Amino acid sequence: MLFPVSYSTLSDQAINDYLKKQYHLNNNTRTSYLLRGMNDTYLVTTPEKKYVFRVYRGDWRGNESEVSFEMELLHHLDQNGISVSLPIPDQQGNLIQNLQAPEGTRYAVLFTFAEGTEKGIDTEEISERFGQAVAEIHLKSDSFHTTSSRQELTLDYLIHQTLEAVQPHMQHRLKDFQELKQIAAKLENSLREHGLDTLDWGICHGDLHGNTNVSYMDDLTMTHYDFDLCGYGWRAYDIAEFRLARQVRLGHDPAQMELLWSAFIKGYQSIRALSDKDLHAVPVFVAIRQLWLFGLCLKDPHINGSIDYGDDYIDDKLHFFRNLSIFQEDIRVTQP
Template sequence: MTSFPVSSSILSATHLATFIQSRYNLSVNTTCSLLKAGVNHSYLIVDGETKFIFRVYTLNWRSVTEITEEMKLLNNLKEHGIPVSYPVQDTDDNYIQELSAPEGKRYGVLFSYAPGGKSLSYSTEIHYRVGEAMAKMHLVNHDQHINRVTYNAAIMLEEAVTRIQPFIDNNADEFVFLEKVKRYLVTQFDELSTSTLRKGIVHLDIWYDNMHFDNNGDITIFDFDFCGNGWLCLDIGYYIMQLHKIEKEETEYRLKLKSFLDGYKSITPISEEEMSAIPLLGMSVFIFFLGIQCNRYENWSNTFLNEIHVKLFINLLIRRWYNYHQLPEGN
């Protein structure tokens, strides 16, 4: 029988439980269960009343340097009182575990569990508190830099559209539209490069799926896997575009948008220049993430990604946002 190499695997939760018990000095009753096999694989660790999340990075997704920088960022935010899920050291004071998987060396990190749970559509009061939390995080991250990706037009737009291209008929109206929008956004990035937009470390993926809310409305932000360097209003733009995607009723969208922005501005101002850039940057992040879906087809997105998905993503998210703000397509 021929033995074939493996490109992606799901590690046994039973064996991870034993591994984590030993490495973190947890009780023999500790359990481990798979929560999600997505861009990375997330496991729920339960030891009595205490919960953790163990993230297993997929093969070659993040380097040790990138993961270490993420850990430093989270610890710094925690020290400044920002409500984040933070990394937990093992008995040897290490954050990163090396895991010998069938496909090669993978890395794992144990994180504190964010109390509460997720909510798809939440109150204006909660949006206000999200705005406060994001602004406080931005105050800490303003003018800071980490040894990770810097988000620019080449990465967010040029590279992303190149990754999307094989998954859609290039003569389709949706792809022609996407190409025009990309060219317009690239010119806008060039103009913004000389602007006074605040720069620093961004999360890039703050939306309902990466936050927990407890019964008191307190927020914990997690999953900083895409953290990097860029304009801080990338976070604002992406959050607002997600809000627009979820809240289909205009009045409700406007109320929650105002509440979020009021919460943010109660901590630190948003300049007029940043407000003008938010629609452009929000759309750029969405294009970037569609590119990530296409890039990770072999070991994640193949269960949902096809040409219909790409066209729906472009029409229902990117084009809808473009039409809402009446943005130029470019040439």
């Protein structure tokens, strides 16, 4: 009897052999393990071009309908002029592969390679251009329709389920956990005071920090990829990840952070309007995004191992939440 497996790493060579047969790729195709994350990413190289093969984790995307949602969205964006990394059909026309791994079925997709390079967003020009690109995604996805299912980015998912995931890892710090619950309740109440029903709701990319997930050509045209966190949610939440990433990188330089944020919003609003309520909700969603990431890391040691998320990590996150300006009636939203 084989020992139970929760998360396996599939063989590069086995995947290479599978892809050559399933997609009729060149015999000189080479496959290498590129990145471990919420899914496993493999770089596939042929004499003519490169591809990316993503193997979804069974405990993350265990429902084929969820993967279908993402593929349909990518095709919709492509058909509406957004440059994205696209799924490639195999010889039978299937976009999604079913791989039988030790832990069970894992879904996988071969994608076109996003040509260009990643850039750290450190200038107002790039920040403004990225804001325009994000607005285009939101604008063009407003007409997206699907019957496939996907987890919506609701408060229950972002806050309540996150607290459930965090609690087992803070049993030795119950007082701190109770404080975290109180902070989460304040965040939720603050959003409800904004009027949740009045906030812009629609398709979100889910991971728009701008550091990765987008490749730039020399003229700053972009190709977007990794929509694994996409779903229906509040657009203020989607853009909050960009602001959070700037806070993390530029917390020592708040003036520069605000310049980049202002440029991003200027670019976004040149394509698509955001209401004052949406803009004022962003700082709250920044905190909620940080809370969700906190829970994601604590409940998922398979990426880096639980050693990286001990008490020092918890202390760092608690420091972030305890110093939120939104609890000091000091919400500053930069508008163009």
